[in-house]
Amino acid sequence: MSISVGVDIGGTKIAASAISAEGEVLHRALRQTPAQDPDDIVTAVADVVADLDRQLGEAAEVGSVGVACAGLVDRAGDTVVFAPNLAWRDEPLRERVTRATGLPVVLENDANAAAWGEFRFGAGRDVEQMLLVTLGTGIGGGIVIDGELLRGAHGMGAEVGHMRMVPDGHRCGCGNKGCWEVYASGNALVREARELVAGGSPHAGALSDRCAGVPGALTGRMVTEVAQAGDPAARELLEDVGRWTGEGLATLAAVLDPHLFVVGGGVSAAGDLVLGPARSAFARNLTGRGHREVTPLVVAELGNDAGMIGVADLAALRA
Numbered sequence: 001m002s003i004s005v006g007v008d009i010g011g012t013k014i015a016a017s018a019i020s021a022e023g024e025v026l027h028r029a030l031r032q033t034p035a036q037d038p039d040d041i042v043t044a045v046a047d048v049v050a051d052l053d054r055q056l057g058e059a060a061e062v063g064s065v066g067v068a069c070a071g072l073v074d075r076a077g078d079t080v081v082f083a084p085n086l087a088w089r090d091e092p093l094r095e096r097v098t099r100a101t102g103l104p105v106v107l108e109n110d111a112n113a114a115a116w117g118e119f120r121f122g123a124g125r126d127v128e129q130m131l132l133v134t135l136g137t138g139i140g141g142g143i144v145i146d147g148e149l150l151r152g153a154h155g156m157g158a159e160v161g162h163m164r165m166v167p168d169g170h171r172c173g174c175g176n177k178g179c180w181e182v183y184a185s186g187n188a189l190v191r192e193a194r195e196l197v198a199g200g201s202p203h204a205g206a207l208s209d210r211c212a213g214v215p216g217a218l219t220g221r222m223v224t225e226v227a228q229a230g231d232p233a234a235r236e237l238l239e240d241v242g243r244w245t246g247e248g249l250a251t252l253a254a255v256l257d258p259h260l261f262v263v264g265g266g267v268s269a270a271g272d273l274v275l276g277p278a279r280s281a282f283a284r285n286l287t288g289r290g291h292r293e294v295t296p297l298v299v300a301e302l303g304n305d306a307g308m309i310g311v312a313d314l315a316a317l318r319a
Contacts, residue, residue, distance in 0.1 A: 115142020
């Protein structure tokens with residue numbers, strides 16, 4: 001029996017899994033990412049694939065490999081044009097992994113891969129039009145239209161986090177100002193929480209206590225935990241992120257009109273503290289509201305496995 005392997009290359013770790021045809025994780029392997037050396041990254045990927053092949057034993061063998069990475073991948077799926085946290089610039093990654101493993105390889109952007117995983121085996125498995133938004137450090141996106149991934153003319157579509165929401169707003173890491181992810185992401189949540197603590201507001205007492213009065217020590221998880229404990233200031237911060245999320249989704253609905261929005265990423269762990277305000281803001285800003293169905297907003301089901309499952313399925317389908 002032939003099994004596909006999904007590999008998710010991040011800035012700090014390379015996670016890989018052997019995935020069944022039904023999207024089930026059979027075995028796992030993990031390595032640290034040698035982020036500054038492209039040659040060592042390829043070697044590490046080949047190593048995790050060989051590790052999983054050994055774990056499968058005589059019952060099955062690896063027949064294809066899917067590689068998901070946080071970077072811009074060309075439309076042909078051959079080259080990582082640019083990766084912000086890895087030493088890849090016009091890196092012919094698909095060919096190099098193919099040579100290193102001796103197997104057919106599919107290369108995909110990590111958000112696209114996660115969207116495909118949710119579409120095939122997760123929250124979007126019953127629809128044909130779906131948009132995945134990941135609220136993490138920034139905002140990632142993946143779009144499925146009529147059962148096909150939307151990659152764009154150059155393979156760089158669905159970069160939804162860089163929609164301009166506020167002209168001349170906060171500076172984004174992409175170099176522009178006012179991008180969506182500057183207001184509706186983990187970084188946005190932490191920035192606002194740290195400013196509140198640094199300002200010495202009595203409203204920020206619980207947040208200040210959580211970080212021992214050191215604003216730079218605050219993390220998004222801390223803010224979420226304080227909010228879940230009932231703190232009004234932390235809840236207000238999450239509501240702000242939710243509101244921005246809903247407003248951005250309403251803009252996307254006007255363009256794409258999907259059956260479903262799936263929200264993933266670390267910020268989504270706050271659940272209705274974010275999604276409640278997001279749904280309200282979405283309905284309030286939806287074009288044609290009152291005369292159309294309100295697109296559901298649901299939480300992603302596959303968690304951190306979505307990218308590996310999605311890209312492994314893409315590899316299996318291509319093979």
